[in-house]
Amino acid sequence: MNAATAVTLSRRIEDAEDVKRLIIEKLKYAVGKDPEHSVRQDWSAALILAVRDQLVDHWMASTRRAYEQDQKRVYYLSMEFLIGRLLKDTIINLGLEAPVREALTELGADYDEILRSEPDAALGNGGLGRLAACFLDSMSTLGIPAHGYGIRYENGLFRQSIHDGWQAEEPEDWLVTGHNWEFERPEVIYNIPFGGEVITTPEGKAVWHPAEVMLAAAYDTPIAGWRGRHVNTLRLWAGKPAKRVDLDRFNRGEYLSAMEAAVRAETVSRILYPDDTTEEGKNLRLRQEFFFTSASLQDLLRRYLSSHDDISKLPEKVAIQLNDTHPAIAVAELMRLLVDTHGLSMEVAFQLTRETLSYTNHTLMPEALERWSLQLFGSVLPRHLDIIRWIDEQHLRTAAAAKRTLDLERVRIVDHTNGQGVRMGHLAFVGSHRVNGVSALHADLMKQTVFQDLDSLYPSRILGVTNGVTPRRWLHSCNKPLSDLLIETIGEDWIGDLEAIEAVAPYAEDAAFRERFRAAKHENKCRLVAEIQSRVGIHVSPDAMFDVQIKRMHEYKRQLLNIMEAVAQYFAIRNDPAADWTPRVKIFGGKAAPGYEMAKLIIKLINDVARAVNSDPVIGDRLKIVFLPNYNVSTAERIIPAADLSEQISTAGMEASGTGNMKLALNGALTIGTLDGANVEICDRVGRENIHIFGLTAEDVANYRISGYDSRAVIDGNETLKTVLDAIGSGVFSPEDPNRFRAIVDRLSYDDYFFVTADFAAYLDEQRKVDRAFMDKEDWTRRTILNTARVGWFSADRAIRDYAREIWNVETPSAKEINQGGE
């Protein structure tokens, strides 16, 4: 072993010649292809393998350093990691873009085409999953020894296509062409038990006899940070059967049933977010959550014990972050492992668990806080139900001792009312030493609403850590024209220290710089114009305002409000085509959950309105509407740099933070938005005069929820709103099926839960201000530059520093040290 490590192996890339040599070597000896006969996929595989080699030495050095210096480790448990493509970012992080481009050109391959052929790893739905991916980048950049732990879904988020305006879903098969970044670890395998019963021995020890045991197998992807000095691991678990084939059954000719256990085990990591509206779906979801949480905890305990004897020091060396309630079962599972496997008492185990775990909450919507029926929970995880009951007893004692007037039923983890269930948000809260919201407003609302009672019992446990985004992917890599301009103007410190981007603020007053800033935006817009033309066949002008709403389709995000404004504008233009209209292209992108009928109907409405508007010769370039199908990380990377206006128009109090809002502002789009989530903080930083805020506040919404809100009266009192809804409801946009959108209009008229009608007038007013502002090119550009300059605080590096300091108790280097480099 020692002799082997002493051998010097160098695969370092210094120049294009090295890249060429390595790529050819990979093509021949790893892919097994003669370069003469290689197709794009082969080149892509060879390039990824060559780049991956560049990470390995740093990866191993990072691991060695963590062991040698006995550093505290951070484990980020998340059901979702929306990492997207890795090749371009890794090449840029390593500073290899120039030699790689040159080498490929000399080899006769097209660099950009190869980048585009990498599948977009869609192991997540939206913000929460993308946040996890940004955090991986930042933890590596800051040199924090960390692991991301999740599920290696065979099929990520479905692929969306649009047929006749309707969303259709097809399975996403990102693994079909092979995931060349990962290393399979056949030796890293854990047993994952399910079901069965718990028997108490005569000595009073609880012993779990599971009905079934499957395996979790590890796959590792190295994640490099800025300049590639530190490399962390994303470890994803795949479900495997303990026994692949039941030979007896097979020999009896029962071929299908012989594979039953294999199918059952593999189903656990088959698909991201199965439909959980059925009992079967719920069962699978709970099994998925337990599967990856248990494997991760077993793995990190093994790692800890390989270099420490004393398990009671666990919180000094390990911090575990639970990304939302999905891994909340970690509270009970860590206790189980500490008690049943490592022999600790329940009391000690609970203390260690709480000191080690912390929980991030990403939503206040009660329906999104998971809750399992006791029946289901007890049948899948009987031992955990016992442990949770024990925790609940301790917790109730704390509550009773608090001598406050608390409704004890409401604070219990095990809910004995409403059909009985386990409240996973409560479990995560009670089992963690810190609980964070993802923006300042969200953390405040957590204290005032869903966690009010728990906050009073455990004061100072809740804190806010406002989200952030990685500037590497979301500016430097996705927006080359702007990144080049910034580097030329203020240097490149901002890439590793985004707050340094503030240095560009004074250039807002410089007319020549404004001209160049506009030129960069124009270049990005032209690229998007070509994409829109080729993908959906709509011609749009790059001189129009690009008004962008890209996010999951959900009623609270109010894509409906946006399209209703488009309808109002359409009618206004038709009435007076000769007026001085500000040309706009409204761009939508987003997927609706397959079972969410209303969100799917809103997609259809957008497309039906688009059909009418785009084909109306009276309208021309004054208004165009585009729905770009299959919105994903890569599409976002092309839309965001081209945006002029960022739509962040959720019902106030409902968007926990938002991160698209940060990416768009960073890339020089102005925001039109409500005072919701991180919009509030964006407003504080960019200045009220550089953002377009409208509508009800979270407080207004809360008051209306108490006093009642009469949308009918609002509709009757607003002629424009009435005309828009009448048109939508009577089939103006769906003559072939006039009642198609009746349900939308009825919802707004009788049960406008998301206050679309309440904010309609204010939204329209603000949009007209935006129109006027856009016509003043110089002032608009000045304000967009100030947006870019002033949102540096929304870096994921800053967010991770906050976690490190306030939650994990881990040290991080200063921004200066990051930029100066060194190991």
Ligand code: H53
């Ligand atoms: O998490 C983002 C927030 C965003 C919030 C989102 C989110 C999901 O993507 C999925 C589930 C969930 O409970 C919350 O909606 O506001 O920015 C990251 O914190």
